[in-house]
Ligand SMILES: [Fe+2]
């Protein structure tokens with residue numbers, strides 16, 4: 003299996019690419035290629051061109067959740083692909099808001115009909131789905147901890163009343179490798195512990211090999227951050243490449259704990275398993 007970071011917050015590689023607050027990861031498995039999220043904007047197309055990624059032969063897009071920083075490049079990618087299957091939870095189009103750094107709309111920036119009119123074919127996913135052998139879309143992640151996934155800064159409107167976003171649509175990917183399960187997270191709003199425990203249950207493999215992608219640890223409250231880091235320490239992971247909403251503080255802490263097993267997954271980084 004191969005993974006390439008197409009869009010992310012940071013750029014470390016000296017090639018003609020750009021970063022932005024957002025995430026997009028290309029995954030190749032069993033000769034099939036999927037794009038997990040599309041970054042924040044059309045700028046993803048510049049990176050796709052610089053990295054010589056052929057969108058015409060892509061087998062599909064998977065959307066981790068409806069936030070703008072994971073879906074903002076969707077229109078440009080659908081257009082450039084000439085029509086494509088998009089696997090996502092039906093709730094990715096709900097209106098959602100964030101309070102930090104200032105109160106604003108942070109949901110999907112496109113209407114479903116507009117995307118369909120340019121070739122998007124939405125495939126609803128709610129339950130776990132094995133999209134190709136040994137690569138699972140998580141589907142809805144059951145909440146087993148009581149301290150994860152309750153970010154007061156992220157909300158939806160119920161009439162005029164603010165309600166904490168429950169993120170039923172938050173998906174991760176679970177890849178079964180020889181050494182265990184690799185979890186590919188978008189923003190991990192469902193909570194890293196909930197997601198990793200769900201990955202074991204869905205795949206039937208008890209050993210987590212590693213994590214790549216957005217973990218939201220750096221943006222979560224103190225209790226959540228401390229308990230998640232304790233949990234991750236105990237796992238004795240073989241591979242870590244958290245990026246995006248993990249935050250540089252947490253990335254530095256994980257580097258100190260995991261040393262060579264911890265990789266920086268900036269734009270253009272690629273990994274083979
Ligand atoms: Fe998010």
Ligand SMILES: [Fe+2]
Pocket residue numbers: 024025069071072188189216246247
């Ligand atoms: Fe995000």
